[in-house]
Amino acid sequence: MKARTMLRHFRESFKSLARNGWMTFASVSAVTVTLLLVGVFTALMLNMNKAADDIENDVEMNVYVELEADQQAVTTLEQEIEQLSGVESIEYSTKEEELSGLIDSFGEEMALFEQNNPLRDKFVVKAVDPRQTERLASQIGTFENTHSVEYGEGKIDKLFSILEVSRNVGAVLIFGLLFTAMFLISNTIKITIVARRTEIEIMKLVGASNWFVRIPFILEGIWLGIIGSILPIAAVSMIYYNVYEYMQPRLENSFIQILEFSPFIYQINALILLMGVVIGVWGSFMSVRKFLRV
Amino acid sequence: MIQMKEVYKKYPNGIMAANGFDVKIQAGEFVYVVGPSGAGKSTFIKMMYREEKPTKGTINVNGIDIAKLKANRVPYLRRNIGVVFQDFKLLNKLTVFENVAFALEVIEEEPKVIKQKVMEVLDLVGLKHKARMMPDELSGGEQQRVSIARSIVNSPKVVIADEPTGNLDPETSWEIMNLFEEINSRGTTIIMATHNREIVNTIRHRVIAIENGVIVRDEQRGDYGYES
Numbered sequence: 001m002k003a004r005t006m007l008r009h010f011r012e013s014f015k016s017l018a019r020n021g022w023m024t025f026a027s028v029s030a031v032t033v034t035l036l037l038v039g040v041f042t043a044l045m046l047n048m049n050k051a052a053d054d055i056e057n058d059v060e061m062n063v064y065v066e067l068e069a070d071q072q073a074v075t076t077l078e079q080e081i082e083q084l085s086g087v088e089s090i091e092y093s094t095k096e097e098e099l100s101g102l103i104d105s106f107g108e109e110m111a112l113f114e115q116n117n118p119l120r121d122k123f124v125v126k127a128v129d130p131r132q133t134e135r136l137a138s139q140i141g142t143f144e145n146t147h148s149v150e151y152g153e154g155k156i157d158k159l160f161s162i163l164e165v166s167r168n169v170g171a172v173l174i175f176g177l178l179f180t181a182m183f184l185i186s187n188t189i190k191i192t193i194v195a196r197r198t199e200i201e202i203m204k205l206v207g208a209s210n211w212f213v214r215i216p217f218i219l220e221g222i223w224l225g226i227i228g229s230i231l232p233i234a235a236v237s238m239i240y241y242n243v244y245e246y247m248q249p250r251l252e253n254s255f256i257q258i259l260e261f262s263p264f265i266y267q268i269n270a271l272i273l274l275m276g277v278v279i280g281v282w283g284s285f286m287s288v289r290k291f292l293r294v
Numbered sequence: 295m296i297q298m299k300e301v302y303k304k305y306p307n308g309i310m311a312a313n314g315f316d317v318k319i320q321a322g323e324f325v326y327v328v329g330p331s332g333a334g335k336s337t338f339i340k341m342m343y344r345e346e347k348p349t350k351g352t353i354n355v356n357g358i359d360i361a362k363l364k365a366n367r368v369p370y371l372r373r374n375i376g377v378v379f380q381d382f383k384l385l386n387k388l389t390v391f392e393n394v395a396f397a398l399e400v401i402e403e404e405p406k407v408i409k410q411k412v413m414e415v416l417d418l419v420g421l422k423h424k425a426r427m428m429p430d431e432l433s434g435g436e437q438q439r440v441s442i443a444r445s446i447v448n449s450p451k452v453v454i455a456d457e458p459t460g461n462l463d464p465e466t467s468w469e470i471m472n473l474f475e476e477i478n479s480r481g482t483t484i485i486m487a488t489h490n491r492e493i494v495n496t497i498r499h500r501v502i503a504i505e506n507g508v509i510v511r512d513e514q515r516g517d518y519g520y521e522s
Binding site for chain 2: 002004005008198199201202203204205206207208209210212
């Protein structure tokens, strides 16, 4: 395609944006609302994933020792655990220490148990790679003086299932909005096509190639998508900047961290822009295919 | 040049507009297509530039069976065929020059070549001096001249005209016919559907008469044939 022709297509596509004033406004608004929600939701989602990862990385396991194990057996167990590959740290805590921890947290009622301490001595073991936790837990479980191993897999599963549900709800919502935006874009393009019916008819009669006829409409769709993404990009950037400024100092000492402003915000913005373009192209393709019969 | 073999066309509403067309048109011929309204004249003509696709049969144009032509090749077929309509189909926002140039712009011709060719055909149709005017500043006959200029600007081998004088007064019609004669004398094949008895009976050419989707008569230097 020649540069001159491309220039002509650009000019035509801008002309019809201006000519279709209100439909342009409606499509751009729909794209704006959609992308704003997509942007906010994605930012939220990615941060929740990050939090889940942070939590997962902080997994420790509690290895409870059999009641009848003596000092010698405990030392043997400790050595056995230490010798496993992938163990980062191991810490011993007697049942008396455990109980005083409970009394500190839950109050003096817990002191009743000092007569007959129901707790067990335990090792707190941490894996170098948190994904290895499950493997280590099952290995340690086979050792002679291990009573049981706990590593809070239930809690993590629960967190993940909450994430899963909210992700699905969000996906349905976003799909609905994307569909609406595409429908509106496709309608705007349809009006353009109707307005230029004679022109298109003549183009086809004198032998314009199908792409020559199509390109201006597809460009128009792309502009609708890009214009629609401007406001969401500005809004999401501003919101995330403020949230980041607020949250960052407060989370400083926590093991959960919010995603860094840069490059995260550029990635989100690129995603918003891309979605805008995709909606635009898709919307115009639907109209062009249906109404142009090229 | 153009050959139809066993061509049938059935529209979705059940009407058989072509019931076995068998016809051959040589290069350089001038052919009138006559017949009552709704007889199948338009279908006959439209199938030649693939505006309509036959249900069955072959239509050979310049050695290619256009009934089987892929949709993305149709534009290249149309570049060798000029089409003129009763209602001119000009773009009212464009000048006379731009309307004619449009046919070359969409096939990505060089601006220099476009200018030269457009002025040439405007000269041929006698409208060089009105190149900068808008279509609605022209008379009906002049508008039809512009559309004829557009149809021949990329030097097609065939010009197909669907009742080109249908909207014009008798005197203007004669002027348009003279123009078609002139184009035909330069070697371009002309196929014209018409209801104009006087023209057909005066400027004698081959006549193909169509009734109910069938070619009922095909004679060299024929007459219009229907009583008024």
